Amino acid sequence: MTRVLTVSGARGRGTHRSITEALRAAAPGDTITVAPGRYPEEVHVDQDVHLRPEHGTGSVEVGPVTLTAAAVTLTGLVVRGLDPSRPAVSVLDGAGAVLDHVEVHNGRIEARAVNDVAALVLRDVAVHGAAGTALHLAGDVKAEGHDVRLDTVAGVGIVLSGAAQLAATRLLVRATDGSGIRVRGTARLTLTDCRIDRAGRNGLLVEDAAAAVAEETRIDTSGAAAVQASGAARVRLTDCRITAPGASGLVVADDAELTATGCTVRDTVANALLAVGAARAVLDGCRLTAAGFSAVHTAGTADVHLTGCRVLRGAEHGVHAVEQSRVTLTDCDLRELAMTGLHAGDRASLTVAGCTVADVATGIRIASSAPADLRQCAVLRPREVGVEVVAGGSLTLAGGRVSDAGAAGIVIDTAAAVRVSATDITGGGGSGLVTWTGARPQIDGLRVDGVAKNGIYVAPGAGGQYTRCDVIGTGFAGLHVGAGADPAFEHCRIPDTSAEPGSQATFTQCTAGDALLAPALPSADAAAGGDVPDESLDDLLGELAELVGLDRVKRDVSTLVKLMQTVRRREEAGLPAPPLSRHLVFAGNPGTGKTTVARLYGRLLKALGLLRRGHLIEVDRSALVGEYVGHTGPKTAAAVTSALGGVLFIDEAYSLVPRFGGNDFGQEAIATLVKMMEDHRDDVVIIAAGYPGEMDRFIGANPGLASRFTRTLHFDDYDSAELVSIVEHQAAGHRYELTDVSRAGLADYFTALPRGEGFGNGRLARQVFQEMTERQAQRVAELPAATGDDLVLLAPEDLPTR
Numbered sequence: 001m002t003r004v005l006t007v008s009g010a011r012g013r014g015t016h017r018s019i020t021e022a023l024r025a026a027a028p029g030d031t032i033t034v035a036p037g038r039y040p041e042e043v044h045v046d047q048d049v050h051l052r053p054e055h056g057t058g059s060v061e062v063g064p065v066t067l068t069a070a071a072v073t074l075t076g077l078v079v080r081g082l083d084p085s086r087p088a089v090s091v092l093d094g095a096g097a098v099l100d101h102v103e104v105h106n107g108r109i110e111a112r113a114v115n116d117v118a119a120l121v122l123r124d125v126a127v128h129g130a131a132g133t134a135l136h137l138a139g140d141v142k143a144e145g146h147d148v149r150l151d152t153v154a155g156v157g158i159v160l161s162g163a164a165q166l167a168a169t170r171l172l173v174r175a176t177d178g179s180g181i182r183v184r185g186t187a188r189l190t191l192t193d194c195r196i197d198r199a200g201r202n203g204l205l206v207e208d209a210a211a212a213v214a215e216e217t218r219i220d221t222s223g224a225a226a227v228q229a230s231g232a233a234r235v236r237l238t239d240c241r242i243t244a245p246g247a248s249g250l251v252v253a254d255d256a257e258l259t260a261t262g263c264t265v266r267d268t269v270a271n272a273l274l275a276v277g278a279a280r281a282v283l284d285g286c287r288l289t290a291a292g293f294s295a296v297h298t299a300g301t302a303d304v305h306l307t308g309c310r311v312l313r314g315a316e317h318g319v320h321a322v323e324q325s326r327v328t329l330t331d332c333d334l335r336e337l338a339m340t341g342l343h344a345g346d347r348a349s350l351t352v353a354g355c356t357v358a359d360v361a362t363g364i365r366i367a368s369s370a371p372a373d374l375r376q377c378a379v380l381r382p383r384e385v386g387v388e389v390v391a392g393g394s395l396t397l398a399g400g401r402v403s404d405a406g407a408a409g410i411v412i413d414t415a416a417a418v419r420v421s422a423t424d425i426t427g428g429g430g431s432g433l434v435t436w437t438g439a440r441p442q443i444d445g446l447r448v449d450g451v452a453k454n455g456i457y458v459a460p461g462a463g464g465q466y467t468r469c470d471v472i473g474t475g476f477a478g479l480h481v482g483a484g485a486d487p488a489f490e491h492c493r494i495p496d497t498s499a500e501p502g503s504q505a506t507f508t509q510c511t512a513g514d515a516l517l518a519p520a521l522p523s524a525d526a527a528a529g530g531d532v533p534d535e536s537l538d539d540l541l542g543e544l545a546e547l548v549g550l551d552r553v554k555r556d557v558s559t560l561v562k563l564m565q566t567v568r569r570r571e572e573a574g575l576p577a578p579p580l581s582r583h584l585v586f587a588g589n590p591g592t593g594k595t596t597v598a599r600l601y602g603r604l605l606k607a608l609g610l611l612r613r614g615h616l617i618e619v620d621r622s623a624l625v626g627e628y629v630g631h632t633g634p635k636t637a638a639a640v641t642s643a644l645g646g647v648l649f650i651d652e653a654y655s656l657v658p659r660f661g662g663n664d665f666g667q668e669a670i671a672t673l674v675k676m677m678e679d680h681r682d683d684v685v686i687i688a689a690g691y692p693g694e695m696d697r698f699i700g701a702n703p704g705l706a707s708r709f710t711r712t713l714h715f716d717d718y719d720s721a722e723l724v725s726i727v728e729h730q731a732a733g734h735r736y737e738l739t740d741v742s743r744a745g746l747a748d749y750f751t752a753l754p755r756g757e758g759f760g761n762g763r764l765a766r767q768v769f770q771e772m773t774e775r776q777a778q779r780v781a782e783l784p785a786a787t788g789d790d791l792v793l794l795a796p797e798d799l800p801t802r
Contacts, residue, residue: 002029006054007039019043019051019062028069034060040080045072052076057101064107066090073098081107084131084154091120091141099125108132111164113139122148131155134173137164137187144168151175157199160187160210169193176200180222183210183233191217199223203245206233206256214240222246226265229256229279237263245269249288252279252302260286268292272311275302275325283309291315295337298325298348306332314338318357321348321368329355337361341379344368344393345788352377362386363402366393366416375399382406386425389416403427409451414438421445428452431480432471435487437461449473452533454480458487460500466492475533478512481505537561537607544600548729549722550593556713557601564608581710582610583677585699586689588715591763594689595649597713602647605685612683613645621655624669632665636672644683653688654698667701674704718765720750726765727772731794736773741796749799772798 005022008015016022019039022032028048036059043062045051048071053060057076064081065074067090074089079102081088088107091097094116099109100123108130111120120137122145127134134150135158137143145168150157157173158181160166165187171194173180180196182205183189189206191214196203203219203226206212211234218241219226226245229235230253237260242249249265252258254277264287265272272288272295275281279300285308288295294317298304302325311318311334318334318341321327327344331354334341341357342364344350349370356378357363363379366372367390376399379386386402389395391414400423402409409425411434412418418441425432425448432448432455435441441464448455448471455471458464460482469492471478477498481487486504493511507519541561544554567580582605586594599616606614617639624636640648650656656666677686688698688709695712699705718726724746731738738746746768753764776798780786 002031003027005030005032007032007034023047023049034062034077036060039063042066045069048072050075058103064088064090066092067095067097068092070094070096072096073100074102075100076102078103078105079107080105081130083107084129087136088127088130091118093118095119097121099123101125103128105129108134108136110136111138111141111143112136113141113162116140117142119143122146125149126151128152133157133159134176135159136161137166138162139164141165145171148172149174153177156180156182157196158182159184160189161185162187164188166190167192171195172197174198179203179205179224180219181205181212182207183212184208185210187211189213191215193217195220197221202226202228203242204228204235206235207231208233211235214238216240218243220244225249225251225274226268227251227258228253229258230254231256233257235259237261239263243267248272248274248293249291250274250281251276252281253277254279257281260284262286264289266290271295271297272314273297273304275304276300277302279303281305283307285309287312289313294318294320294339294343295334296320296327297322298327299323300325302326304328306330308332310335312336317341317343318360319343319350320345321350322346323348324370325349327351329353331355333358335359340365341382344370344372350374356380357382359383362388363405364388366390366395368393370394371396377401378403380404385409385411385430386428387411389413389418391415393417395419397421397423399423401426405430408432408434408457409448410434412436412439412441416441418442419444423447424449426450431455431457431476432474433457435459435462435464437482440464444468446470448478451475454478455494456480458482458485458505460484463487466490468492469494471495479505535603535607537604540600540604540607544597544604547593547596548725549718550597550715553593553597553713553715556711557597557604560711561604561608564605564610581708583686583708583710584688585695585709585712586687586715587692587695587712588689589691589717591765592715592717594715595651597715598647598649598687598689601687602685605647611645611647611685615643615646616649617643617646618649618651620651621666621669624650624673625656625665632668633672636669637676640673640676640680640684640686644680647685647687649687649689652690654690654694657697657701670702670705674702674708677704677708720747723750723765723768727769730766730769734773735792736776736794737792738794739796742794742799745796745799768800771800775800 006015031050033054038061043065050073052075061078087110089109091111096119098121104127120143124147126149131154133156134153139162141164143166149172151174153176156178157176161184167190169192174197177200179202180199187210189212194217196219199222201224203222206229208231213236215238223246226242228251233256235258239262242265244267248271249268250273252275257280259282261284266289270293272291275298277300280303282305289312291314295311295314296319298321305328307330309332313336322345328351335358337360340362341360345367347370350372352374358380363382363386365388371394378401383406386405386409388411394417397420402425405428408430409432422445428451431453432451434457436459444467446469450473452475454476455474455478463486466489478494479497481499481503483500483502490508602614605611
């Protein structure tokens with residue numbers, strides 16, 4: 001028969017003055033009720049009793065409690081430890097305890113089982129202000145927790161070691177200096193609907209051969225990785241949410257394995273998923289958002305599988321695989337990434353099926369010698385190249401789609417092993433397929449439609465087999481073949497072709513328009529200059545605005561465009577047009593962008609409907625002036641004729657006028673120019689360019705020139721910051737990067753250079769960039785083991801000497 005014993009703190013009939021006294025009098029199964037008050041004694045419970053307050057939860061405070069009996073229940077008590085780094089509640093070998101509505105202050109709950117199993121149940125338990133750890137389960141302990149709260153811990157929230165097991169629901173671990181939960185040895189942890197908030201280090205750390213399962217659990221604002229598995233640990237996450245860790249969201253290292261299903265990882269300082277060593281990670285239906293580094297980074301021999309995952313708004317790559325790691329993606333969506341959607345380097349391998357990469361810098365970049373396999377994938381709106389295979393890379397691409405790339409759709413670099421089949425390239429600002437020197441891809445079933453440049457561009461010295469390719473709607477020739485290139489085309493449809501001298505393309509059952517292409521493509525002069533493709537006026541003005549420096553020129557050209565738009569509208573309305581000369585003088589030192597702006601000017605006039613072709617023919621004195629009597633007139637006329645419908649750009653035009661007078665064939669060239677400008681006043685634009693101080697002499701050489709060249713655009717020298725920008729642009733185009741120190745040193749270098757007539761400007765900046773790359777190549781060649789960064793970075797020691 002069970003009894004109820006009472007502790008009142010004062011001697012009275014049927015009561016006990018202390019809990020210890022009541023325990024001595026109790027028998028197994030008895031209940032001890034305690035009157036309200038503080039009982040600072042250390043309580044040792046060695047009987048199977050139920051200890052509870054007489055008048056409600058929290059009304060009784062006791063000192064440290066040690067439990068050694070097999071079935072003890074503590075209800076509604078406040079337990080205050082003597083030292084925050086020591087146990088306030090201890091459960092020892094063979095003991096079994098239930099803590100129900102218990103608060104623990106200034107110490108931890110600890111269960112240790114060395115020789116016999118211990119059991120612990122926690123219901124609505126709170127631990128505040130512990131040091132070292134708040135809940136420590138060591139050895140063969142079986143524990144479960146419901147509505148447990150651990151906060152303000154000067155250490156780790158929960159430690160499981162040995163063979164301990166804990167199953168927790170609605171657990172809250174908050175504000176720990178160390179990790180939220182640490183699982184070691186062969187321990188097992190199960191979390192359901194739990195939260196780990198503001199851990200100073202890892203949210204959940206699983207080591208050795210331990211295992212953890214978490215469902216519907218949140219890990220917020222951890223100081224280091226939110227979840228880290230190492231050793232031979234196993235972690236399974238389902239419908240969990242990880243937010244704002246101070247490092248990576250999920251880290252898997254060594255031989256550990258992690259499985260995540262339906263989870264969200266967002267706002268990570270580093271990677272959303274980092275897998276290194278021989279680790280394995282499987283993510284299914286997860287969302288990785290706003291990673292500070294690459295969303296997924298793999299190294300070592302790690303093996304990572306992503307199925308039905310979304311990767312959004314990352315600061316670097318979507319997936320970055322290096323060393324000998326392996327990544328498999330199925331039905332994934334990667335969007336809005338600052339760098340590459342998928343990047344494989346070193347000897348890493350990618351296997352990708354049914355994935356979409358959109359709104360990134362480069363869509364997919366294969367820089368690995370290990371085979372990459374992409375099937376039924378789409379790359380949409382990359383700002384640069386859609387799919388790029390660098391030298392030595394290996395790729396099989398089947399059933400792919402590249403749409404609206406900012407540059408080329410697919411680029412295949414030197415000595416890359418590439419097979420492409422059943423793939424579409426639509427739209428884009430560059431060529432569809434670019435095959436660089438030395439590359440020999442196997443292309444079957446490629447369709448290119450609506451690209452701004454060539455459909456297929458085969459660089460000098462390149463080759464390959466191209467079968468059943470269909471090219472339509474290109475801005476430049478459908479196919480361009482470089483000098484010495486020997487591609488073979490079979491059963492292809494190509495609207496038109498161009499070839500450089502020495503090209504050796506062959507054709508079998510190929511058509512151009514309605515005509516059958518000859519077996520061998522005849523070489524043509526690629527510099528002849530075709531028509532400029534139709535372009536948007538807004539896009540062209542945007543291109544003008546993006547040029548480095550030249551603020552005054554940009555304003556003048558924009559003013560001219562507005563004036564010409566008005567002229568066009570008046571003509572369309574049947575009104576007389578105001579007098580307008582489209583011919584221009586460009587006055588400026590070498591390298592200030594005169595040729596670039598001239599080419600853009602022709603394209604603008606075509607977009608305005610004022611020129612038929614908009615192309616640019618660039619000449620100098622040698623192209624206009626003959627060596628004997630009667631040779632100059634026809635030579636000048638031929639140059640103007642080649643520019644009809646476009647722009648004739650005469651560089652160093654003042655050289656047509658001798659500085660000190662006298663007889664010269666240059667005057668005959670000027671006279672021919674004036675006549676042809678009159679005869680073809682609506683079908684050609686002449687731009688005369690040269691040093692500012694010399695162009696007045698050119699204009700004054702013939703009255704007809706002065707009446708036709710009524711507007712001069714002045715090209716100012718670039719300042720030091722603009723020259724640095726030009727070098728940076730060159731570097732980016734050739735995949736180099738300047739360090740901050742190099743950038744500052746370059747600015748100092750340009751500032752110190754003497755400025756005067758003939759200052760090289762942009763030409764000088766390009767020469768400086770070339771010199772820097774040469775110096776860097778010499779420096780890197782002397783390194784014992786150059787890294788990828790060594791090959792890319794232009795360091796201060798690569799700057800030219802004055």
